[in-house]
Amino acid sequence: MRIVLLGPPGAGKGTQAETLSKKYKVSHVSTGDMLREAVASNSPIGIEAKGYMDKGELVPDDVVTKIVASRLSGDGLREGFILDGFPRTENQAKSLDEELNKQGIRIEMALYFRTSEEVSIFRLTGRRVCRVCGANFHIKNIPPKSENVCDYCGGKLIQREDDKKGTILKRLEVYKRQTRPLIDHYKAKGVLKEVNGDLEIKEALKGLFVIFNEAHLA
Numbered sequence: 001m002r003i004v005l006l007g008p009p010g011a012g013k014g015t016q017a018e019t020l021s022k023k024y025k026v027s028h029v030s031t032g033d034m035l036r037e038a039v040a041s042n043s044p045i046g047i048e049a050k051g052y053m054d055k056g057e058l059v060p061d062d063v064v065t066k067i068v069a070s071r072l073s074g075d076g077l078r079e080g081f082i083l084d085g086f087p088r089t090e091n092q093a094k095s096l097d098e099e100l101n102k103q104g105i106r107i108e109m110a111l112y113f114r115t116s117e118e119v120s121i122f123r124l125t126g127r128r129v130c131r132v133c134g135a136n137f138h139i140k141n142i143p144p145k146s147e148n149v150c151d152y153c154g155g156k157l158i159q160r161e162d163d164k165k166g167t168i169l170k171r172l173e174v175y176k177r178q179t180r181p182l183i184d185h186y187k188a189k190g191v192l193k194e195v196n197g198d199l200e201i202k203e204a205l206k207g208l209f210v211i212f213n214e215a216h217l218a
């Protein structure tokens, strides 16, 4: 399975990628997670990326390309992958195509999570993440058993800096301008499929399984 997940912030890409990568035993490559790890470790890339991320802007292509290079070269991708949050610009899509061409492999499917802005905003303003293990919660949809405490490790739940309302609106605007055009990039390649991202988690997952079965990807 070699797939790309497309859709606005809060569409549920990361949530579904987590489940799919376990079920199909393929790598979940999330540039958001990789960048947040770089920020947490105070590495030079993390220091550079933080300013952009906190403002809801995209990290420049050259910085992102550096951070994903090791995951996108060599044999890493041959076994299968779910790309979550990458590519996000036309340039990133071109670099990915070039790297895959070199390896003689191709994207089998780009899954577009069509999601309304209202739903994205509701999910992101309510998202809480564990600062220790990274588990995801939502104050209404997926509440922790004890307020602000992770069910899995007891760590403190926090709100992501870029999940404040103003920054969410900026991320949505950036998505429309820079990432949404990739829908046409993958449509032109004949690999685009659409899923209703507004559905709740289990219903959206059922829709994904139907699409995979129809495409003989499962």
Ligand code: AP5
Pocket: 007, 008, 009, 010, 011, 012, 013, 014, 015, 016, 031, 032, 033, 035, 052, 053, 054, 056, 057, 058, 059, 060, 061, 064, 084, 085, 086, 087, 088, 092, 123, 124, 126, 127, 128, 136, 137, 138, 141, 142, 162, 171, 197, 198, 199, 200, 201, 202, 204
């Ligand atoms: P990134 O971490 O990729 O953020 P994003 O795309 O904005 O993605 P999100 O995690 O917000 O949304 P998601 O669709 O994954 O939703 P999720 O499943 O988490 O990127 C962060 C920043 O890093 C960017 O702004 C940029 O600065 C930088 N960056 C990353 N990649 C880059 C790149 N390639 N180039 C340049 N810069 C880059 O779900 C959200 C919430 O909703 C959760 O609480 C979840 O529990 C809940 N939820 C999920 N699905 C459902 C559902 N179906 N029903 C109800 N609740 C749900």
